[in-house]
Each structure stands twice: as structure tokens, then as C-alpha cells.
Amino acid sequence: MQKMNKNYLGKKTIISLGLALSMFSGLSTSAFAAPVATATVNKGVNFRADQSTSAPVWGFVKQxxxxxxxxANDYWVLVDYNGKQGYVSRSYVTVHENKPAPAPSPSNPAPAPAPSNPAAGGSLANKIVNTAASFQGRVTYVFGSKDLQRLRLDCSSYTQYVFQLNGINIPWGSKAQAKLGTYIPRNQLQPGDLVFFSVSTPGQINHVGIYIGNGKFINNLPNKGVVVSDFNSSHWTSHYITGRRI
Structure with a gap:
């Protein structure tokens, strides 16, 4: 979930391991780890002081x-340019997630935390649901983060990690995930299906969860972490966009 122009940013898609943001704080520049992504400018774009088309223009970045x-989120990307941190419109760039470099030390690094009670046996869908549920009380929601070591995740890096632990690689970002698999009508959803919502701009996907059956889905929320939500509540029903089966 996210805020737009400091009130409700569009979907967080990438990328700051140390980005300690809540739902109502917008993008921050105070706690960044080393960049783990790059953006290639597809068309010349203004470099702005803030995430708004009315924000001051600090420069122009060439194609x-x-x-x-x-x-980054679905609308703006926070980048370094000419010694400053500022914003470019996501419509003009392509963001590439970088692979972390191998650790220089020969010692064995600690693995990312695994589910506390991984599913044994059963269908893949049940394993996905059980894996997702195992992170309740263990994940801290952080906008734009995919810190697997400390389990500081946003909604889509959480679903990405759950699927990864079950042998399925999906991209980061709710919009990207919504392009995968097969469309499933609301009344035909089954456990393990991804469900997508619009929580800011009407009609635009910017939140994702995993359907677990019986009118419930599990998702990672600001200020709450991983929780089970009522899929049939008026709030989620009114914000629902689509379901996909991977």
C-alpha cells in the first residue's frame, strides 16, 4: 500500500534495503543502504526535487x-544524479534490479530466515498458504524494501518471497505480478491465488495479497505486518481489481 505526492504513493516496486517508511510517510532520503538497482533513461526526463510534476526541476537527464x-514506486524513482538525490518519472525510465555481489569473505553468511513452520506434503497451493502464514508476527512492513535477512518487506516483496520459497520465481511489484499467470474470476479464487487491489488511484493496482480460502487473504500491511484480512469486507471488496493464478 502506498502514498501519492506525500498523501498516498503509488505502488512500491523497488528498492531500498534500509528504507524505513510507513504507509503515511512517503519516500525518505534519510536511511538508504547502497543502491541495489539502476534506472536507464528511455527518454529525456526532468530531474525533480520532489515526487510531483509541480516540484522544482533541478536538471534534465538525457536518454x-x-x-x-x-x-521507487509505480510513479516516481528516487535516483542519484550530479551529486544529488531527486526524482524522475517512472514513465521515462526502466528500472533494473541488481544482483548482489558475492561476499568477499570465505566464511558462510547467515541464510535468509526460512518459514518457522514450512509445509510438509500437500498441494503446492497449500504449501504457499502455509508458508505465507508462517511469517505472521515476523515481518516488518517497510515501503520499497526487500531485506530478506531482517524480513523488512513490502506487500509485493512478501508475496515474491513466499513464492520463491516454494520454487516459483515472480517479479517484485504488484503491477508486475498482476501480469503473470491466468486471470481468475473472483468467485473462482482458490487458495494460493494472488489477489490485487487499488488502495490509492482508482483502477490502478498497488497492493497484493494471497488468497487463503473461506473469504480470507493474507497480506503484508503498513503498521501491521503480515495479517489475514477479510476479503469480503466492504473495504477490500470496493478496492479489489483482479485475481491471478500462477
Missing amino acids: GTVLPVEA
Whole structure:
């Protein structure tokens, strides 16, 4: 879930491991880890002081320029350019997630935390649901984060990690995930299906969860972490967009 122009940003898609943001704080520049993504400018774009088309323009970035990314959502990308951190419109760039470099030390690094009670046996859908549920009380919601070591995740990096632990690789970002698999009508959803919502701009996907059956879905929410939500509540019903089966 996210805020737009400091009130409700569009979907968080990438990327700052140390980005400690809540639902109501917008993108921050105070706690960034090393960039783990780059943005290639597809068409010349204004470099702005804030995430708004009315924000001051600090410069113009030419086509083909590759910029270090600090954080991003579906609308704006926070980048480093000419010694400053500022924003470019996501419509003009392509963001590439970087692979972390191998650790220089020969010692064995600690693995990312695994589910506390991984599913044994049963269908893949049940394993996905059980894996998702195992993170309740263990995940901290952080906008734009995919910190698997500390389990500081947003809604889509959480679903991405759950599927990854079950041998299925899906991209980060609710919009990207909504392009996968097969469309499933609301009344035909089954456990393990991804469900997508619009929580800011009407009609635009910017939140994702995993349907677990019996009118419930599990998702990672600001200020709450991983929780089971009532899929049939008036709030979620009014914000529902689509379901996909991976």
C-alpha cells in the first residue's frame, strides 16, 4: 500500500534495503543502504526535487543515462544524479534490479530466515498458504524494501518471497505480478491465488495479497505486518481489481 505526492504513493516496486517508511510517510532520503538497482533513461526526463510534476526541476537527464536507484514506486524513482538525490518519472525510465555481489569473505553468511513452520506434503497451493502464514508476527512492513535477512518487506516483496520459497520465481511489484499467470474470476479464487487491489488511484493496482480460502487473504500491511484480512469486507471488496493464478 502506498502514498501519492506525500498523501498516498503509488505502488512500491523497488528498492531500498534500509528504507524505513510507513504507509503515511512517503519516500525518505534519510536511511538508504547502497543502491541495489539502476534506472536507464528511455527518454529525456526532468530531474525533480520532489515526487510531483509541480516540484522544482533541478536538471534534465538525457536518454541512455544510467542512474543509481535508491527507491521507487509505480510513479516516481528516487535516483542519484550530479551529486544529488531527486526524482524522475517512472514513465521515462526502466528500472533494473541488481544482483548482489558475492561476499568477499570465505566464511558462510547467515541464510535468509526460512518459514518457522514450512509445509510438509500437500498441494503446492497449500504449501504457499502455509508458508505465507508462517511469517505472521515476523515481518516488518517497510515501503520499497526487500531485506530478506531482517524480513523488512513490502506487500509485493512478501508475496515474491513466499513464492520463491516454494520454487516459483515472480517479479517484485504488484503491477508486475498482476501480469503473470491466468486471470481468475473472483468467485473462482482458490487458495494460493494472488489477489490485487487499488488502495490509492482508482483502477490502478498497488497492493497484493494471497488468497487463503473461506473469504480470507493474507497480506503484508503498513503498521501491521503480515495479517489475514477479510476479503469480503466492504473495504477490500470496493478496492479489489483482479485475481491471478500462477
